[in-house]
Amino acid sequence: xxxxxxxxxxxxxxxxxxxxxxxxxxxxxxxxxxxxxxxxxxxxxxxxxxxxxxxxxxxxxxxxxxxxxxxxxxxxxxxxxxxxxxxxxxxxxxxxxxxxxxxxxxxxxxxxxxxxxxxxxxxxxxxxxxxxxxxxxxxxxxxxxxxxxxxxxxxxxxxxxxxxxxxxxxxxxxxxxxxxxxxxxxxxxxxxxxxxxxxxxxxxxxxxxxxxxxxxxxxxxxxxxxxxxxxxxxxxxxxxxxxxxxxxxxxxxxxxxxxxxxxxxxxxxxxxxxxxxxxxxxxxxxxxxxxxxxxxxxxxxxxxxxxxxxxxxxxxxxxxxxxxxxxxxxxxxxxxxxxxxxxxxxxxxxxxxxxxxxxxxxxxxxxxxxxxxxxxxxxxxxxxxxxxxxxxxxxxxxxxxxxxxxxxxxxxxxxxxxxxxxxxxxxxxxxxxxxxxxxxxxxxxxxxxxxxxxxxxxxxxxxxxxxxxxxxxxxxxxxxxxxxxxxxxxxxxxxxxxxxxxxxxxxxxxxxxxxxxxxxxxxxxxxxxxxxxxxxxxxxxxxxxxxxxxxxxxxxxxxxxxxxxxxxxxxxxxxxxxxxxxxxxxxxxxxxxxxxxxxxxxxxxxxxxxxxxxxxxxxxxxxxxxxxxxxxxxxxxxxxxxxxxxxxxxxxxxxxxxxxxxxxxxxxxxxxxxxxxxxxxxxxxxxxxxxxxxxxxxxxxxx
Amino acid sequence: xxxxxxxxxxxxxxxxxxxxxxxxxxxxxxxxxxxxxxxxxxxxxxxxxxxxxxxxxxxxxxxxxxxxxxxxxxxxxxxxxxxxxxxxxxxxxxxxxxxxxxxxxxxxxxxxxxxxxxxxxxxxxxxxxxxxxxxxxxxxxxxxxxxxxxxxxxxxxxxxxxxx
Numbered sequence: 001x002x003x004x005x006x007x008x009x010x011x012x013x014x015x016x017x018x019x020x021x022x023x024x025x026x027x028x029x030x031x032x033x034x035x036x037x038x039x040x041x042x043x044x045x046x047x048x049x050x051x052x053x054x055x056x057x058x059x060x061x062x063x064x065x066x067x068x069x070x071x072x073x074x075x076x077x078x079x080x081x082x083x084x085x086x087x088x089x090x091x092x093x094x095x096x097x098x099x100x101x102x103x104x105x106x107x108x109x110x111x112x113x114x115x116x117x118x119x120x121x122x123x124x125x126x127x128x129x130x131x132x133x134x135x136x137x138x139x140x141x142x143x144x145x146x147x148x149x150x151x152x153x154x155x156x157x158x159x160x161x162x163x164x165x166x167x168x169x170x171x172x173x174x175x176x177x178x179x180x181x182x183x184x185x186x187x188x189x190x191x192x193x194x195x196x197x198x199x200x201x202x203x204x205x206x207x208x209x210x211x212x213x214x215x216x217x218x219x220x221x222x223x224x225x226x227x228x229x230x231x232x233x234x235x236x237x238x239x240x241x242x243x244x245x246x247x248x249x250x251x252x253x254x255x256x257x258x259x260x261x262x263x264x265x266x267x268x269x270x271x272x273x274x275x276x277x278x279x280x281x282x283x284x285x286x287x288x289x290x291x292x293x294x295x296x297x298x299x300x301x302x303x304x305x306x307x308x309x310x311x312x313x314x315x316x317x318x319x320x321x322x323x324x325x326x327x328x329x330x331x332x333x334x335x336x337x338x339x340x341x342x343x344x345x346x347x348x349x350x351x352x353x354x355x356x357x358x359x360x361x362x363x364x365x366x367x368x369x370x371x372x373x374x375x376x377x378x379x380x381x382x383x384x385x386x387x388x389x390x391x392x393x394x395x396x397x398x399x400x401x402x403x404x405x406x407x408x409x410x411x412x413x414x415x416x417x418x419x420x421x422x423x424x425x426x427x428x429x430x431x432x433x434x435x436x437x438x439x440x441x442x443x444x445x446x447x448x449x450x451x452x453x454x455x456x457x458x459x460x461x462x463x464x465x466x467x468x469x470x471x472x473x474x475x476x477x478x479x480x481x482x483x484x485x486x487x488x489x490x491x492x493x494x495x496x497x498x499x500x501x502x503x504x505x506x507x508x509x510x511x512x513x514x515x516x517x518x519x520x521x522x523x524x525x526x527x528x529x530x531x532x533x534x535x536x537x538x539x540x541x542x543x544x545x546x547x548x549x550x551x552x553x554x555x556x557x558x559x560x561x562x563x564x565x566x567x568x569x570x571x572x573x574x575x576x577x578x579x580x581x582x583x584x585x586x587x588x589x590x591x592x593x594x595x596x597x598x599x600x601x602x603x604x605x606x607x608x609x610x611x612x613x614x615x616x617x618x619x620x621x622x623x624x625x626x627x628x629x630x631x632x633x634x635x636x637x638x639x640x641x642x643x644x645x646x647x648x649x650x651x652x653x654x655x656x657x658x659x660x661x662x663x664x665x666x667x668x669x670x671x672x673x674x675x676x677x678x679x680x681x682x683x684x685x686x687x688x689x690x691x692x693x694x695x696x697x698x699x700x701x702x703x
Numbered sequence: 704x705x706x707x708x709x710x711x712x713x714x715x716x717x718x719x720x721x722x723x724x725x726x727x728x729x730x731x732x733x734x735x736x737x738x739x740x741x742x743x744x745x746x747x748x749x750x751x752x753x754x755x756x757x758x759x760x761x762x763x764x765x766x767x768x769x770x771x772x773x774x775x776x777x778x779x780x781x782x783x784x785x786x787x788x789x790x791x792x793x794x795x796x797x798x799x800x801x802x803x804x805x806x807x808x809x810x811x812x813x814x815x816x817x818x819x820x821x822x823x824x825x826x827x828x829x830x831x832x833x834x835x836x837x838x839x840x841x842x843x844x845x846x847x848x849x850x851x852x853x854x855x856x857x858x859x860x861x862x863x864x865x866x867x
Contacts (some may be wrong), residue, residue: 049849051825075805081823082812210806214821218805225803240806240819397853613824617817647764 007433018044023066023539025477026080027144027462028602030192030370032471033080034069034540037463037482038062043497051613056090057484058353063415069540071193071475077214079602086607087463088486093610096445098458099487109456116490118495121455122502124438128409129160129503135407138164138399141414143172144372145459145492146467146479148517152493152509153414155156159505163393165669168372168416170396174688175337176368179346182687183354185566185575190558191365192473194513195222196361200325201249204232205259205349206335206694210241211599213369216472217241224248230321233336234262236594236660237624237666245459252318255309256592256664256695258681261578263348265304266319267294267605270355275323277357284562285354287572294575307578310358315496327363328356336595337368338693340582342685354571360559371603373477395689397682400428403435410438414492415459418449421605423691424647425675425683442495444641445606458489465491466532474545474555476527493517528648581695582683585663589697591629594660595669595676596694604670621671622655629663630656634702641665645698654700665700669693737800741842744769747837750777755793757782760829765848767829768793769839770811779829779841780815781848783828786822788849800826813847835842 010431014333019040024034038046043060045052062124063083067074088094101117103111112120128136139162141153150167157165169177184190194220221244224231233245234252245251254262264586270276271292274520281288301312308315322328330353336345350366353394358364394402402408411432432439433452433650441453444461463483470476500509511517515532522528526546532552535542543554564571585592600618601608608614623643625635635641637656642649652667652674660666667676681696732795744757750771760767760781769779770793780800782790793811799818801808807820815826829841 075821077821078817078823079822210820214805218821221806222804244806599821 006605012436014382017042017044017682020482022480022482023536024063024463024479025373025471025540026076026083027479027607028079028372029077029213030373030472031071031213032373032469032475033072033076033215034066034479035076035080035083035396036064036540037480038064041480051085053084053087053089055483056486061483063085064174066540071471071473071540075112075215076083077599077618078600078614079214079608082611083170085611085613087483090486091284097486097489098446098456099489100446100458101486102456102490104454109450109453110228112455114457114490114498117455117457118498118502121440122499125160125410125499126503127446128438132160132407132409133385134163135402136409137162138166138394138408138411138620139221139285139414140166140396140399140411140416141168141492142372142374142416142467143167143169143695144374145415146374146514147490147521148467148514149414150374151517151521152496152511153412155508156500159500159508160503164399164402165340165393166396166399168421171421171691172318172334172371172691173337173368175339175685175690176332176346177372178343178685178688179350180366180368182343182572183347183350184359184559186565187557188255188545188558189367189370189472189474189544190360191367191529192557193219195327195329195363195365195557196220199223199327199329201230201232201321201328203232203234203322203330203352204241204245205256205330205332205367205407206236206345207331207333208235208237208239208596209333209369212333212371212597213472214599216369222680227331230325232321234259236661236664250314250318250321252308252310252314254662255307256594257341257647258308258578258582259336259345260341260348260357260576261299261304261307262310262315262448263352264295264299264347264493264576264578265308265315266322267348267351267355267570268299268304269301269316269319270352271295272527273320273323275319276355280357280562280615281355284359284564286566286568287573288355291355291573292349298577322352323356327361328353328358329363330358330366331369332366333369334371335694337688337690338595339695340683341684341693342573342690342692343687344576344579346577349650351573354573359571360557362462362557365557365588367472370397370472371609386553397594397684397689400438404431406435409436410440411436412440412442412495413449414442414495415444416449417443417447417604417606418673420448420520420670420672420677423677423684423693425677426648426678440495444489445610447606457495458487458494460485460489460491462665464489467491468518468527468535470545474526474558475533476530476542476545477540478538480536496516498609515623540571576633582692583646583681583697585697589664589699591665591698592702593643593645593679593696593698594664594666594694596666598668598671601668601671605672608654609672616670620653621668621674621676623652623700624655624657624660624666626660626662626664627656627658629665629700630654633700636701640703643679643698643702644701645679645681645696647681650675651703666699726834740841742841744779744831744839744841747833747839750839754795756839758841761844761848765850766790767841769829769831769841771800772798772812777831777833777839778811779809779831780809781827781829781844783848783850784822785817785824785826785849786820791826 022037046064047370065076105111181187223229231249301315305312353366419429442457497509529547529549641654710836744758756769784802791800807822808818809826810816827846
């Protein structure tokens with residue numbers, strides 16, 4: 001046995017090294033960990049613990065967590081660990097990539113050329129515009145696929161006068177952005193990740209951050225474990241952070257959807273016990289007096305205790321911990337956003353940061369944690385650039401209503417799986433398949449909407465085409481291209497650009513590459529000081545926005561001067577009533593169904609389902625049920641049960657665990673092929689229009 | 704537990720076939736029982752008394768632990784977390800290893816499987832032999848423990864020793 005036969009790559013590397021290094025970020029969550037990308041035919045692996053894959057051109061590629069990146073400092077999540085396995089290799093689990101445009105001929109999608117497919121779409125859209133006007137067209141795209149792609153779609157909407165325009169953040173981060181907007185005057189996240197290391201108390205509300213924002217939570221855990229900060233976790237479930245909080249602070253095990261009452265009562269105690277930062281409140285906030293009277297009268301800890309299921313003493317203790325800290329960091333997750341009154345929950349939570357003066361100072365801030373990157377770089381940021389298309393005029397839900405009525409004829413979807421993500425999913429499937437005349441889909445894999453599409457365009461994805469987005473601390477993430485583009489796939493922006501050209505705007509859509517789009521869209525924006533060259537040179541560290549000029553090194557945190565982008569320059573403190581859940585448990589549906597995320601799976605599992613090592617860790621969806629409830633119903637751990645709501649039912653494996661309290665069941669929001677959203681209720685926040693994925697009434701039975 | 708020569712050649716051949724696809728996969732199973740060092744872990748009497756035995760494997764710089772499970776089985780694992788290399792602690796009550804840095808949990812009952820946390824792969828399991836006198840020996844490991852350059856050097860050293 002010769003050594004050279006065992007280690008050809010290593011031996012070869014000793015003599016010849018053609019390895020090129022690129023910088024990128026993880027394609028998943030809003031933390032945006034930095035990675036070094038090593039590509040070469042004679043790659044010497046840096047880490048035996050992370051996979052190396054072979055690209056179609058025969059080169060090896062390895063992604064190594066970047067120790068020099070201030071976001072993750074070498075740390076990574078299990079989702080990030082298998083990033084390289086998500087690349088197109090020409091075979092294996094990613095071999096079903098869309099490689100060519102396709103058009104529907106009768107019941108079948110058949111291969112077409114880019115020109116023919118684009119001509120067809122252009123002609124159809126022109127026809128609808130002439131006969132029915134722009135009301136008949138709609139656009140809906142991802143917000144995680146980069147500013148360049150989003151900008152191209154926004155520009156198309158602007159040029160064609162399309163008001164039916166929305167982004168996938170509607171289902172995700174819209175409540176957080178709207179809450180920030182109402183309280184602080186701008187939807188941008190104001191904090192910095194390094195605030196974790198400055199905070200004396202960290203409040204994590206409705207966020208299983210260890211599962212969904214792992215590398216950020218690792219920093220929170222390290223801070224709590226070292227005794228630097230107390231950790232307060234507000235959650236319905238006994239998650240890992242909740243258990244950590246039991247040890248390093250306190251866990252507030254709250255009833256689903258009752259957060260507003262809790263935060264109002266904490267506000268009550270802060271004021272009653274003189275723990276308010278009066279100087280900050282007087283100088284930088286509005287409507288404190290109304291709030292003070294409101295919470296004093298309506299939200300005593302005793303009343304909130306009845307609503308939330310906590311004790312008044314727990315609420316007082318939490319308030320004292322927050323109020324006596326020099327700096328408290330308030331972080332919220334989807335538990336506050338995916339609610340029927342999510343914006344109210346966010347604003348009532350931000351109130352606590354404002355009355356304690358925790359805004360814009362090291363360790364003292366608020367942020368929603370969020371799902372994907374990019375949800376904050378999209379429409380709100382293009383305000384100056386594109387005028388009136390800034391805030392989506394009609395939501396995707398309004399578009400569905402229009403399609404159902406027959407007034408909207410065509411829909412363009414870009415990089416958004418549709419049905420699996422929608423509450424009351426079956427209803428949306430039938431609208432899309434039965435009522436819509438013309439559906440155009442751009443994506444990377446066949447999915448539930450390409451199956452219904454009239455035209456399908458294959459997109460180039462992460463690692464194959466450059467684009468930019470931003471993480472939760474406004475740090476720009478620049479994704480370099482390092483892998484060959486599969487088949488005839490092209491970047492997402494090509495579709496709106498080519499359609500724009502075909503509809504009479506050749507000059508406006510004359511971009512040669514993504515860099516030209518970036519240079520156009522940055523004018524007047526918080527990243528105006530950046531260029532592709534500058535971002536490349538900064539590697540995965542990049543810059544925190546605003547980066548207004550070419551000499552600016554970025555901005556660590558917002559509102560350090562206490563001035564807010566509201567008309568009077570003050571942040572607003574809101575007096576908000578607690579409102580009950582839209583669908584409380586009943587005799588027939590005695591459980592509250594909560595949906596959420598798992599560590600191993602990202603959202604609807606588009607990438608996950610093609611990453612064998614992750615699927616092996618989480619081979620099926622599950623419904624978690626408390627041992628007491630399980631015993632009463634005769635449900636056994638590992639056995640299939642039927643979960644039913646007023647919308648539909650799914651059969652799913654029961655996981656009996658005290659991770660959920662009695663009366664609550666939990667299942668994964670978007671596990672592939674399990675269609676949890678057949679169950680969820682299509683009730684939405686009145687302001688953000690984000691669906692209430694987090695609570696509806698359900699029953700469980702043995703099958 | 705002992706592999707005959709033919710089986711061990713099969714393992715190595717399979718490993719080298721994978722190398723063609725990926726330079727890393729070839730490392731998996733590198734210390735098959737036939738080629739791995741044989742290190743004394745302790746005695747059955749000591750293990751019965753304490754429930755666990757610390758040792759180092761495959762090199763003196765790589766901590767490992769042998770534990771006795773509730774069902775009486777004796778198993779051993781590398782103590783180096785596969786996420787970022789922190790030393791994992793054994794929790795006898797839940798029969799799992801837990802990383803103090805980022806809270807990855809590994810099952811001691813199910814071949815080091817990741818139960819929770821950011822660790823990308825199993826905790827490497829160490830093959831044990833108990834001889835007639837009750838002495839326990841580590842004789843192989845299922846995968847290289849965490850640690851990039853060190854691991855590669857250790858692997859190369861092992862193969863230098865066994866290569867004909």
